[in-house]
Amino acid sequence: MLAQQTAGLPLTVTKGQKILGIRRAILNLERAVFYFIWGSKWEREREPVSSVRGLAIGEPSQVWRNVNHPALPNRLRDLSWMVAHEVLPVRSVMHSRGLLQSATCPRPGCGAPKSVRHLLWECSAAVDQWAIAGSLQFPYLPAGEVLTAQLMLYGVGLSPNSKKDFTRIWLTLAATKDAIWTSRNLLVGRHMQIPPVAMIRMAAATVREAVAAGGGP
């Protein structure tokens, strides 16, 4: 039902708030599962300088600075941290811990092994999302070959003109990842398919919230 609602644009404030409410509830649930698996938040503080697979020497420290970037609200910091550790509770992570029988992507017709990278970058839903993100709401997002998986996942590999530019890009990337994650959760939990343009609107709303809260560029 919600998918039908979000397909009609523009979204009203009420519908947008409903989506945000669902998103928060689902993220809280996912977070509870995550902490159940990985232990207390205290563990998070103990490992601020772990290496990140596939990054050049020196980049991991940049990754952990980005995870805790002051422009990100706590929810996006949590998400960024789980992405950097590759422990976002996607199906492959849950499957490897015996919590799910299937480890494949829940998108209709996909069936690829579900990993954090697949969810946020390789799945056709994510490809569509990134393809329209810049042209619709975020014209300052890097596009084409400049927007790499490592920039999207970790915020590395870009030479921005200024700290302010990086903040704007990084906040937008985090908000867009959050929208993809929320969309996936609505698909898995409620069998709702959220149109890419509605996902972009969710990301834009998250950016506006963060900026209004004083964290934006």
Ligand SMILES: [Zn+2]
């Ligand atoms: Zn997929």
